Amino acid sequence: MEDVTGLLDPVWGAVRQEVVGLGLSGARVLRVLDAEGHPVAFVKLVDERARHLVDDLAAEAARLAWLGRLGVPVPEVLGTGVDEGESWLATRALPGxxxxxxxxxxxxxxxxxxxxxxxxxxxxxxxxxxxxxxxxxxxxxxxxxxxxxxxxxxxxxxxxxxxxxxxxxxxxxxxxxxxxxxxxxxxxxxxxxxxxxxxxxxxxxxxxxxxxxxxxxxxxxxxxxxxxxxxxxxxxxxxxxxxxxxxxxxxxxxxxxxxxxxxxxxxxxxxxxxxxxxx
Structure with a gap:
């Protein structure tokens, strides 16, 4: 997937993205920025053919939701899905x-x-x-x-x-x-x-x-x-x-x-x- 900004609700004002890195696991991580250059979200993507990575991504989304319900300070899940052969998880950027x-x-x-x-x-x-x-x-x-x-x-x-x-x-x-x-x-x-x-x-x-x-x-x-x-x-x-x-x-x-x-x-x-x- 080339452009991930369209995955986010327009309310977040996402206009451009930059690569954070490629982890040893094979996941790609992108930082999504607004018009002023402030981070608004992070998107993690994995190839749908790598089933264990897809499972890891689903596990992370489930745990973020669980920890959020417990009041633990973790990023809010903005969305998940599959696009152009990649599974993705979008989370709200946190300060710090x-x-x-x-x-x-x-x-x-x-x-x-x-x-x-x-x-x-x-x-x-x-x-x-x-x-x-x-x-x-x-x-x-x-x-x-x-x-x-x-x-x-x-x-x-x-x-x-x-x-x-x-x-x-x-x-x-x-x-x-x-x-x-x-x-x-x-x-x-x-x-x-x-x-x-x-x-x-x-x-x-x-x-x-x-x-x-x-x-x-x-x-x-x-x-x-x-x-x-x-x-x-x-x-x-x-x-x-x-x-x-x-x-x-x-x-x-x-x-x-x-x-x-x-x-x-x-x-x-x-x-x-x-x-x-x-x-």
């Missing part, structure tokens, strides 16, 4: 900057504290309905399937990870889930990393929530600690990760569960679309 931006040194601690507060508030969200089970035992079923398909080994090879094959590591993961159990289940982002949190003053909002659901809060904490320590975010680092855990509250954190969710997440590293079994 990704937490992964290059913040001045004097502002970084405040950003980390805001992330911890946003995580605490998300995990304290009252739940009336729970349509999305992301407990460790449920996600483990998906991890087994990915390991059996070869996706995990491919993703590890692309990332330069050395060590035993995924099927060998899977035994360790299964043992950890059996020993620790699912734990306390809360509303979880599912991919709580720096680029997926928008910071606007003292407020935070969440994007890319396609894996949101009820999960052990340690899954989100492990994601953010890994993101803060990542070489991709050199403005932060190990000290910021420690500050994040301190600000969240160490009393409620189990290091063993952090390690479990780090290991579980490694089974879901992305694989470029061209290398997936469907192609």
């Amino acid at each position: 900057r990704p937490a992964s931006d290059s913040w001045p040194a004097g502002e970084r601690n405040a950003v980390v504290d805001l992330l911890a507060g946003a995580a605490r508030e998300l995990h304290a969200t009252p739940v009336d309905e729970a349509p999305f089970d992301r407990s460790a035992s449920t996600v483990l079923v998906e991890a087994r399937a990915r390991a059996a398909s070869g996706l995990v080994d491919r993703s590890w090879a692309i990332a330069g990870k050395r060590g035993p094959a995924a099927r060998t590591v899977l035994g360790k993961l299964e043992g950890a889930v059996a020993a620790l159990g699912d734990g306390r289940l809360v509303v979880s982002h599912g991919d709580f990393c720096l680029p997926n949190v928008l910071v606007a003053g003292s407020d935070a909002a969440f994007v890319d929530v396609g894996r949101a659901g009820l999960a052990d809060p340690h899954s989100d904490l492990a994601d953010m600690v890994r993101s803060l320590r990542s070489p991709m975010n050199p403005q932060f680092g190990p000290a910021s990760a420690d500050r994040f855990l301190d600000a969240y509250g160490r009393d409620g954190i189990d290091p063993e569960r952090l390690r479990l969710h780090d290991l579980l997440e490694s089974f879901f590293w992305p694989v470029p679309e061209a290398l997936t079994p469907e192609n």
Whole structure:
């Protein structure tokens, strides 16, 4: 699809678009602007032939609607559909900057504290309905399937990870889930990393929530600690990760569960679309 501005209601004043990027998953993301150059929406598009990407897009739309009903700060869904062989999801643009931006040194601690507060508030969200089970035992079923398909080994090879094959590591993961159990289940982002949190003053909002659901809060904490320590975010680092855990509250954190969710997440590293079994 060349022009996505026509997908939006004229009330949004969309006049032009620009490419945000092409993710490893194969989804295209476009930013839609009004006549003054202000972002009004984002449109994510995936090829209809890539069924798993279409399913991921539908999952994100459903979770945005669910989180919105719970009062969680996420983008409003403006529309979904299929056009010219591509499935699309349009969401309202939210104010703020990704937490992964290059913040001045004097502002970084405040950003980390805001992330911890946003995580605490998300995990304290009252739940009336729970349509999305992301407990460790449920996600483990998906991890087994990915390991059996070869996706995990491919993703590890692309990332330069050395060590035993995924099927060998899977035994360790299964043992950890059996020993620790699912734990306390809360509303979880599912991919709580720096680029997926928008910071606007003292407020935070969440994007890319396609894996949101009820999960052990340690899954989100492990994601953010890994993101803060990542070489991709050199403005932060190990000290910021420690500050994040301190600000969240160490009393409620189990290091063993952090390690479990780090290991579980490694089974879901992305694989470029061209290398997936469907192609």
